[in-house]
Amino acid sequence: MTAQSASRARSTARLLFVSSNGVGMGHLSRLLAVARRLPDSYEAVFLTMSQALSVIAQFGFHAEYVPSQQHTRSDMTSWNAWLRRKLDQVLDTYEIQAVVFDGNIVYSGLREAVSSRRNCQLLWIRRGMWRSDQDNSQSLLSRENVDLIIEPGDVASDFDSGASAEQRQGVVFVDPIRLLDPNEVLPRDEACRTLDLDPDACNVLIQLGAGNNYNFVDLIGSTIKTLGKSKITRPVIAEWITSDIGLDLWPRIPRLRCFPISRYYRAFDFTISAAGYNSFNEIIGFGVPSLLAPNLNRAMDDQSARAAFADLHGAAVHLDHEMLQIFDQVLGAMMDKERRQAMKDKCQLIAKPNGAERAAQIVVDTISQVEIT
């Protein structure tokens, strides 16, 4: 029985969502955002390299896990060969009709497994904003055998100068993909009550990423020291559930360890944040005043461009080298309620709608076209 005939027999189509193991949660979050917006006649199964496996179960999806190459002392070729075998098993077991992948490079094991099947599609959700000083030739070449590339938009896409911005043939664009819609973000009172925070205090969320490839401990330390001078501020450190390191160096500062953190954004008066895809587009989309400290690791996306874009539009402050020299003053300025409100207003001007629904529709349309033919 082919995957399609099996699918017809069970009246639903089953899709496999594959995420690579990023530094944070970006790849997996986008896939979850799309999967949870599929029509009921489509069933999503996940194969992830992210150790945030429990998050997938939390959203009610079935998940398989495959350790990424970083967990081995073997070369990429050997790892890909085993990935191919694992995928063969998964595609057979779950009678998969299409694979939706989110990652920076489409693994050869994935491409080979899908392309060896007549009726299985491969779609790539490929985030933009690649750094212009990166060699992304392998990533660009990995589109071979990919049936469709969906590029999730970015609030700062006008500042995208990376390699993917120049190769847009056969790429479908959607608005920024966010996991939550605005109505899913808790009101301030409820969010504060859940987190046991005082709604009348100035609550500050420090979310500088998973810390797996960038040292931000100094910045957190400076922030806490400065905020400690004010009696009305209450800093909270967001700790990524995939983080290799625990941020338990400040015993009196509570850590927020949950997913998705954006659910609680309204509990916070402002945030000091990295500028990864999800955090940035959520901060702007949900109108959270922010100081943006880009992760400058060369392997990352162009977080500086995002921060600079928001800064240019008055929607955030880009904590670049110069601003870090006067960090105390910058942080002090954020205590001003009117200044924060102005930032919120500017966020609204540059925010874009959530593209997750549209991405889900594109996935469905692409599969439907194959079913018809």
Added chain:
Amino acid sequence: MTDSDSDKLLRDEIVLLRAQNRRYRELIQSLSSTTEVLRAHLKDTQPRPPELRAFERFGQGQRPTVELATGSPGKKESIHPTGQSPEQETKEGLKSLVPTPGWKCLAVDQPQIRIGFLLFGMTPENVEEAVEAVEQRQVRSRDFSPVFVTDISDLAPFRDRGYVVEYVPPSITLNGKRNRAHRDDLRTRLEFIEAKWGLDNLVDLGRSPQTSET
């Protein structure tokens, strides 16, 4: 000096060299250690700040939820003899992968023995205890690399220690029907994992082996 005295001196010298070697390994490990290694060694020496673990259940019920049933594939003899070469190949010609040995033994030469530890049907707390016990044993003996196989989705106990883990989902219901083939497939999955990592042996630390269900 007699031959006997000479042998004794030689043996003492070897013991001394072994001790020095061990000490050098530890020094190299400390000097080359990443934050994770140091953190693993320093774990529980500091007071823990409060943790706000809220909203764990968001998303549930929004999609058809899979039905979970924990169990164990039962004890199983290894399909490989003990002490196989790490460079072994499967009959399809695939080279087995080399697992990272964990943070606390990161600087140790790649151990020749790879052991798979099966952790099925256990509570998260029991899994944490089991992984910690394996880690303690590994730190003492430094002669094996563990690969864990579990059916719990919280992989933190393995991530925190830098261990490789393979996840075998509990039997599930997809599209409203229990997938019995999935459970029947457990043995195949374990054979796959054994071949993938070139495991020399499997140790079942699961509490309640169940090989069948109704």
